[in-house]
Amino acid sequence: MKTQVRALIVGGGAIGTSIAYHLAKAGWDDVMLLERDELTSGSTWHAAGLLPLFNMSFATTHIHKYSVDFYKTLEAETGLNAGFSVVGNLRMAQSQARMDEYMVYATTAETAGVPYEWMSPAQIAERWPLVRTDDLIGAIYHPTDGYINPADVTMAMAKGARQRGVAIERKWQVDGYRWNGSAWEVTCTKMGERGGNLVATDEQVVITAEHVVTATGNHAQRTAKMLGIKIPAIPVEHQFIVTEPDPALVEYRKTHGEHPVLRDADAKWYVREERGGWILGPYEKGAPARFEYGVPDSFRADLFPLDLDRIEEEYMAMIHRIPTSETVGLKDDFNGPICYTPDGNPLVGPAPGLRNMWLAEGFSFGITAAGGTGYYLAQMMVEGEAEIDMASLDPRRYGDWMTTEYAARKNEEAYEHVFVLHHPDEERPACRPLRTAPAYDRQKARGAQFGCVNGWERPNYFGPVDAPEDFDHDARSFRRGGWWQHAADEARAIREGVGLIDATAFTKHRVSGPGATAFLDWFTTNRLPKVGRINLTYALTTAGTTRTEYTIVRLSEEEYYLVSAGAWTAYDGDYLRKAIADKEAEFGRIEVQDVTSQWGVFAIAGPRARDVLKAVVKDADPDSVLGNKRFPWLSAQQIELGMCPVRAIRVAYTGELGWELHHPIEMQNYLFDLLEKAGAAFDMKLVGARAQNWLRQEKSYRAFGNELGRDATPLEAGLDRFVDLDKDFHGKQAMLDFGIRSKCVTLLVDGPDDADPWGREAIYAGGVHVGRLTSGGWSAAFGKSIGMGYVRPDCAEVGTVLQVKMFDRLWTATVTEDSPYDPQNVRIRANDPALVAPAQAAAE
Structure with missing residues (x-):
């Protein structure tokens, strides 16, 4: 057994074997995989083996597509049949809302090259007469996927890995990790058996590994404790049952091929054929989380008792959809642990706070994701970044505020929501409210309807306080939801008057010390601001793509205040701290503090914003202190608003x-009351995040996680003015070598009367796919839909007429100039409100 390797993978399920295979294929010739029991003995062995391509996430769609394509090649390479039955996948809809969901998904599929077909109830009935269709609206059909034998595909990947030089060792349990400054020392114990249980022996070895990947599945909580980090991957019970042969199915198969995997999303189940019978897999309410604090030593390839009462509704729904199954008996049943995360997406990428430690945990659809996860994680490890932006799966999207209780309850919710309509505007209720700024209750009393960002409650919009009986704050839609008109009113209020936005969730870091200036100059693309000024800038990945967007405020010669996206606090902080640790010896002492929770933020904006502040600012000359001469655009100052230092x-x-008003968070209620009272004279409106999102698109302001990510450079994003090529900075040469594959554009869309783009739609030119939207919404200034996205460079010229795919139709979309609303920034620089034309006139 080797005791020194370049990469050590811990976990021998489908995920671990795929990572081992792909690392070896990528050129790493010293890779080892450890499994504490037998390969596939975790959740892999009892998985149903389905390979659904359907997913609303751009990154996950790519991962699933790679897996489906990759698995079809394994037999030719390894000689082992992976058991892939390419029977297709029929996802049925009982309502128009469900069909709308499929159409929103379908345009995402087009951006990833996933084939699909639409089917009517009549077409379904003609092709698969055992399926009842009288209450269906239609279906989406994926002809290229199906199901696979989980054990077979795992063994095929394991053999492929061995053929490429990977060492695979079974019955070795990892009992400790220690970073020695340059590599991981991993303590491993040989496992034996006693009375059917897995037990530790006295044999131990220490393996030194430059890189470690954990793919420990149900054992993720044990892994987290050994590493001293939090991993919100906790299993939830998943049941499926296998029926006796269905005589009608047996007869049908004499002259027909196998049914596709059937999914009745509105009934919350999947069904596929199994030896003349059916497998039913429900996603019911009430499935409990298990192993919150670790898997018992006695639990190996074991199952939980079946709870048929819990899935009775789904079982009856199967009988309704496949009437011939009513008289068929049950042959077998499974109730095993399947890992989930709070948002249902796996955790793939660097472990927070640790060097060369990589996580591949929390896979609720592990067989579908295994191939693609191995491929893209290997790219991250070998090349520095994957070819797609993996931020949505990054383990650091959760911070230290997350607890075991939170993860368990949210994972149960994620399980229950597998087949719940995935509205783009959905807000799931479990474990909320949790992180609240002081003004939460005041805003709630004024009609705030909150979304959740990194655990923070943030107003999405403000609805009527005394809502009429027919107004549903929870109304969601794939078109315009019940909130839409309120967001439109809020957007107009900022364009025409003044609005107040709670931006407390912003991520905030303080960077200071003798080495701070030299470090930040190297770390970011733009020149650093002078004292009292601010700059927008970017930190790059080693591949030259966009890693983080920062607003940098220079407080003094050696002290800086960095503001970044609220959803990415741990993600940004970990990258920043690791970069500082790498360069401190070169640049000098640097201190970094996460001060996110210390500072509240209100953003006040609109032509009357200065008037509101003048009413409360404490200065000998209120008119002058807020004027352009003393307080110009892109500057920062300490002022006093009433008794609150800001x-x-x-x-x-x-x-x-x-202005953004960053204030001591303990004074937030005082400041809120002060601004609200002063704003009443100017009809100031409270404004939520959805209106703000629309408004920033009218200015072509790129957003991290949308237009900005690890798959595009700032130059591709059209942010050349924030990149100082006269200085050296991290990732500069890689950015230049990356070239321009696509360009970010703003589009005005002549879309349907009842819907706007969501930011995931495919873009076409003359029927040819040329790009995708990354943001979408409504423009109050232009009176039509708006979107931002990436297109081929030859399609990026202003005035180019393109088409956006929405609800299975192509809608005209015209490339407009960057910052189509007030392109000269007259309004944002304004010194006198009287000089500012009405919003609509400025837009025109």
């Missing part, structure tokens, strides 16, 4: 005259 920053994400 770090005021002259920026506005909405593109109007405005």
